[in-house]
Amino acid sequence: MTEATLAGRTAIVTGASRGIGLAAAAALHGAGANVVLTSRTEEAAVAAASSVGDRALGIGAHATDGAAARLCVEQTLERFGSIDILVNNAGTNPAFGPVLSQDHGRFAKTMDVNLWAPILWSKLAVEAWMGDHGGSIVNTASIGGLSVGPDLGGYHVSKAALIHLTKQLAIELGPQIRVNAVAPGVVRTRLAEALWKEHEPAVADRTPLGRIGEPDDVGSAICFLASDASSWITGETLVIDGGQMINAGAAADAAMATAGSH
Template sequence: MSLTDKVVLVTGGSRGLGREMVLAFAAAGADVVIAGRKLDGCVALADEVKNAHGRRALPIACNVSEWDQCDALVEAAYAEFGRVDVLVNNAGMSLLYPSLDQVTEAMFDKVVGVNLKGPFRLSALVATRMAAGAGGSIVNISSIEAARPEPLAVPYAAAKAGLNALTAGLAQTYGPKVRVNTIQCGPFETDIAKAWPDELRAALTDHNAMGRVGRPDEIVGAALYFATEASSFCTGATLALDGGWR
């Protein structure tokens, strides 16, 4: 599953699952564009990529919920590398709320903006160029909430369900030169997990066949599969990476 001399753009790339994917792509031979809201984290990871793997790495500050920032991110990536071979829409977020009637319009718009609007805009821009050139792959990072919404994550679940639908639509729109697939993640031991209360952690581990949450590095195999020619006949698919969620 080689990515030698390919260019991979990862949103939410400086931490958590994004960080693991960036390092794996670089180890597989790719140059990387690391996009995140905080530039410092992106710069630090870019330096790590260069030192550990000798690959080029471009750090860019970007809030993907902002249309203009998505446009600027794509322009910067193409200005630096001339192309994008793989786009990973990994940036995501949810907000806590006491009840659904207490969700404000700003909260709702923020969740939908990061999880759905941003991936739509980035995918449309990048896939159009991919289809006009040598093709490429888009990987969307979704959540089990899209299929099994919890009461405290309804807007997030709706946005991720939209992302799953976006995968199917993009695959049809930009095929055959552009493949678009989804990794639908269960709970992973990322930095957000540090805030989990004991009862939530227990519930999460009790609800899957593996009896534990995922390690961040366990997304790497699926990400490399979809990013490379190993998945050359796979598009419009959603892969459950959830430890056998029940």
């Protein structure tokens, strides 16, 4: 079996100052990769990099800032000499509530960060290195992109589009570059606090594996998809949710069966 060894390779992880991004950076670094962590502020990026290790570099670059992204790519090549892995992790959700209640500003911000930024960073990485040398791109989607639910419709739509983008880029960039995604369930992150912080035991009870997710659960999966251990996988979205989606399906089936009996 091929191991997830990344010695000599370099990864860029966007939105890596905390949560899943930081966990992914740590997992990649632990597998031997040089890692560049980005965040909206230089201070947050540098602090996160210092917590990861000596082969980590923090660079301030907002995910949708094209000039900052280009500079980050250039600095990565200057420092480490390659860009073998790109993790498009930066995400946002300012559009809470029904889809039709959202204004254009909140909708546009959601789409810019969750969908346009992965396109921007992928384009830069491909043009600067991967197009000639190959590589692996991993996008952080969500189980929300594979389902529907109240109040998070704008976010869900953006993640559904990201899942489709993953498939599209896998076709366009193969065979030199693999493109995959992860779809986390409820994970202990700041972005997802509204989904678990006040009712974690109830969420855990609805999860077949008995707990909400931790950032490391997703970080290790990202490392797997970035490595040669997944060398014959592309265009796929790996669900990491402790069974939350299948349990939701079972609950829906039971409700339909009950309704049908009346």
